[in-house]
Amino acid sequence: xxxxxxxxxxxxxxxxxxxxxxxxxxxxxxxxxxxxxxxxxxxxxxxxxxxxxxxxxxxxxxxxxxxxxxxxxxxxxxxxxxxxxxxxxxxxxxxxxxxxxxxxxxxxxxxxxxxxxxxxxxxxxxxxxxxxxxxxxxxxxxxxxxxxxxxxxxxxxxxxxxxxxxxxxxxxxxxxxxxxxxxxxxxxxxxxxxxxxxxxxxxxxxxxxxxxxxxxxxxxxxxxxxxxxxxxxxxxxxxxxxxxxxxxxxxxxxxxxxxxxxxxxxxxxxxxxxxxxxxxxxxxxxxxxxxxxxxxxxxxxxxxxxxxxxxxxxxxxxxxxxxxxxxxxxxxxxxxxxxxxxxxxxxxxxxxxxxxxxxxxxxxxxxxxxxxxxxxxxxxxxxxxxxxxxxxxxx
Numbered sequence: 001x002x003x004x005x006x007x008x009x010x011x012x013x014x015x016x017x018x019x020x021x022x023x024x025x026x027x028x029x030x031x032x033x034x035x036x037x038x039x040x041x042x043x044x045x046x047x048x049x050x051x052x053x054x055x056x057x058x059x060x061x062x063x064x065x066x067x068x069x070x071x072x073x074x075x076x077x078x079x080x081x082x083x084x085x086x087x088x089x090x091x092x093x094x095x096x097x098x099x100x101x102x103x104x105x106x107x108x109x110x111x112x113x114x115x116x117x118x119x120x121x122x123x124x125x126x127x128x129x130x131x132x133x134x135x136x137x138x139x140x141x142x143x144x145x146x147x148x149x150x151x152x153x154x155x156x157x158x159x160x161x162x163x164x165x166x167x168x169x170x171x172x173x174x175x176x177x178x179x180x181x182x183x184x185x186x187x188x189x190x191x192x193x194x195x196x197x198x199x200x201x202x203x204x205x206x207x208x209x210x211x212x213x214x215x216x217x218x219x220x221x222x223x224x225x226x227x228x229x230x231x232x233x234x235x236x237x238x239x240x241x242x243x244x245x246x247x248x249x250x251x252x253x254x255x256x257x258x259x260x261x262x263x264x265x266x267x268x269x270x271x272x273x274x275x276x277x278x279x280x281x282x283x284x285x286x287x288x289x290x291x292x293x294x295x296x297x298x299x300x301x302x303x304x305x306x307x308x309x310x311x312x313x314x315x316x317x318x319x320x321x322x323x324x325x326x327x328x329x330x331x332x333x334x335x336x337x338x339x340x341x342x343x344x345x346x347x348x349x350x351x352x353x354x355x356x357x358x359x360x361x362x363x364x365x366x367x368x369x370x371x372x373x374x375x376x377x378x379x380x381x382x383x384x385x386x387x388x389x390x391x392x393x394x395x
Contacts, residue, residue, distance in 0.1 A: 006180050011118055013173050014074065014111035017081065018054070021108050021166060022047060022229055023146030026251070027244035028159035029233040035159065038094035040234060044364035046094075046101045047230045051357030053105035055350045058113045062346025063201070066192035069183045070114045070121070070342075077110020078177060082170040089163035104166075109349065111173070116345040120334050121184040147251040151244035187339045201343045211333050213392025215348040217278060217385050218329035219355040221285055221322050224381030226356035228254070228315055231363040231374040235311070239371060241303045250312045257316030261323020274328040278393070281328070282386035284321030288314045289379030296371040311371065318378060325385065332393070355381075 025032075033043045065073045084103030091097035123131040153161050191197045205211050236242045236250060261284070265277060291314035295301050301311040330348065337344040359377055366373040 007118070007122065007182075007184070010173075010176055010181055011115045013176065014078075014115035014118075017078075017108050017169070017173065018112045020146050020169065021104055022050065022226075023251070024150040024166060025159060025162040026147050026229065026233050027151040027237070027247050028154045028162055030237055031154060031159050031244075032094075032097070036091075036094040036097065040367065041364045042094050042098075044230060044360055045098050047226075048357045048360040048364070049098045050101040050105040051226070051353045051360060053102040054109045054112075055353035055357060057106045058109035058346045058349045058353070059202075060346075061110045061113045062117070062342035062344070062349075063192045063198050065114055065117060065185065065342040066187075066189050066340055069185045069188060070118050071177070071181050071183045074110055074114045074181065075174065075177050077107045077114070078170055078174045079107070081107025081111075082167060082174060083107075085163050085167040085170055089160050089167060107170075109353075113342065113345050113349050116330060116334065116349075117342045118184050120345070121186065147248035148245070151246075151248035154244050185342075189339060192340070192343065198343070201340050202347055205337070205344055205347050209392055211336075211344070213388055214329045214333035215351050216388040217282065217393055218326055218333070218348060219352040220381050220385035220388060221282070221325040221329070222352050223355035223359040224285065224289065224318060224378040224385075225322055227359040227363055227374060227377040227381065228318075230360040231367060231377075234367060235371055235374050236308055239303070239369060240301065240308045240311070242305075242308055246305070246308075250308055253312055254315050254319045257319035258323040261320035261325075262327065263323075264320075265324050265327050269328070274332045275393075277324050277328045278332075278389050281321040281324030282382065282389050285318050285325070285382030285385055286379070288316070288318030288321065289375060289382040290314075291317065292375035293372065293379050296375045301371040311375075314375075315378070318382060321382070329393075 029043050029046075032046070033039065061073055061077060081104055084100055084107055087103060088097060088100035091100050119131050149165065150162050153165065192201075232251070233247060236247050237244065242250065261281065264280075268277060292311060295310045295314060301307045330345075333348055334344050359381065363373060363377055366377070
């Protein structure tokens, strides 16, 4: 097996390619609309199409990796991502960019799905949640660095160079996978890609109340975060008047919240266990969403740095909850399924990304230039995650 530090670094890079692909170009969303003569709903489709493709294609990667192994499937996925990133950088229209983003998703989801499956392969059932929390803590620097770099690249060179940076990252990761990753799947299943077997596996997972409950907790919590990802550039830049670099700074505050939550998981996972931590995480989701909606409804989110701060700080609380929910929910969902960890990871990822895509579409439909639609969606997702845990997942 690949040396510990090397494989851990590759896992982090594989999982990070997903958030980097969404976060790096966030400060450029308004500029993309102006450059390609597209409205808010059309620009939102560059995010929603990414999430939809991400959700669907990973259902294929999971069973493929269960049959053929993690390494060849990961290499193929990142190769697809590399070509799609070049297409995005050269896109002549909003329609071409939307299709390019779907291609990026078709490659990036291999990294996320197989990264989680490799964690299950290497660290086992008991160590998966803690390992995922450590990965999440390090990975949080991807969305932290992404908007900061993206904001400065947007100002200095224009939005297309954000995709050129993603292309460079993909090339480095591809080389790392080719030369640095050994196979980790010790339970290859020759029948994993049989269509009837795939359907039976997915049906088995969905029939499990606890698996479905944990997967929905993760998906709904992430849905609230994605609502913020897709909506915050239009709220903080267009409505509250921040510059792209200022927006990146406020996004960094949210990432700090996530890191705090992930570190709590690392420190408390052995003594508290996943269910107690999930109760805490989903409670923070509700608290952050409710405070955010109060700030917007009461008129405190006025244009300027003060209003942006008052609107963003509650999202830090939500993100701290997400830093707790994601690793514990993912670890608890994947733990019982060593022989089909790829399929279990893929199905959970499908639910997660489908929920995220839906929240992006809902924001695009509800946003009318104000500040209340975004926190309302965030609160709704947090509350639904709490209910899913209490009704389905809680043991």
